[in-house]
Amino acid sequence: MRIRLNAGHGAGKEHNRGGVLFNEGDNNFHYSLVLKAELETYENVKVDLVRNKITDNPSLAQRAKMGQGYDLYLAIHSNAASDSSVRGTEVWDSVERPNKQLAQLLCDTTAIFFNHRNRGVKYKEGKTGYNWYGELRFNQAKSSMIIENGFHTNREDSLIFRDKQKELAVVQARTIASFYNLKKKAIKEDKPHWAQKHYDSLKAKGMEIQETRFDDKITRGEVFALLDRITNYKEVK
Ligand SMILES: [Zn+2]
Structure with missing residues (x-):
């Protein structure tokens, strides 16, 4: 199967988005690399990124186009609130090509990992029948969704999303793998060559x-x- 990971926003202070411990765009990018590596510990998975360099920042329409030919398009974000005590995970599933089951699984396992509020799976329509979110609008991936991994305006959520990336990636990759019935790659034994x-x-x-x-x-x-x-x-x- 083919997965496209879209790390939200671009690089640097310009893409801080109110982050108390990191610039959202930078942290999304770092996490996309960790999640890609973890997903690729499963068999028959090819993972491509929307941002190959941290400084890449395609438009939302360009990002949506990059879903073409993929089974899953996952946009990685963290959330923002004016109240810095607000914590939680939510998933915005595609209105055009919903996959509520996977969206719910990702939302549940991620909220449990963060040990914070499960804000649930949500849908946002722009024009009737079409996604409001640019990354999902006209996205041709079989399934596409946005995950808000906690709030970067909250210190506890930020600490987890910045410092526990490997652990979070294990949880999210395992969730995706279980949905698509992917098997973990066998770890190669150091058997001597027959010759x-x-x-x-x-x-x-x-x-x-x-x-x-x-x-x-x-x-x-x-x-x-x-x-x-x-x-x-x-x-x-
Ligand atoms: Zn964002």
């Missing part, structure tokens, strides 16, 4: 070999050299 024992055996017999690129092709010249060495070879006792 290693033959290499070791030849070395033990005193054969002069240095080559250990076991899966590389052999050239005709190397075959001749090898045959010559074998036919001249006398086992050392």
Whole structure:
């Protein structure tokens, strides 16, 4: 499956958005990298970013276009309120292509992780039948939604969204994976190559070999050299 992560806003102070501990646009970008890496620990997932560099800041319409060809388009944000005590997670699901089940799962697991208020899944219409939010409007991804990971105007939410990114990514990636039935990639064992024992055996017999690129092709010249060495070879006792 293909996922597009859209880190909201752009880089620097211009995109602070009222953040008490970070500029929202910077923090969204950092988190998108962490979430991408975590999602890619699952099989058959390809994750692309809207912002490949922190300074990238495409328009909302351009961002929405980048959903084309994706199964899931997730816009990463944090929320703002004039009252700095307000905390909570909410998810804005697409009016045009709703996926309430996934939106609800993400909202629930994220609110539990932050240990704050679950503000629920919401829909906002502009023109009838169309999303009010530019990132979701005309977005052709099969599912698209915006997640507000706590309030950057609140200190506790900000501390978590800034300092617990890996842990949050594990929770959100696991939620997405369970919805799409994705399996965790097997961790590769350090098994020796099947040819290693033959290499070791030849070395033990005193054969002069240095080559250990076991899966590389052999050239005709190397075959001749090898045959010559074998036919001249006398086992050392
Ligand atoms: Zn935002």
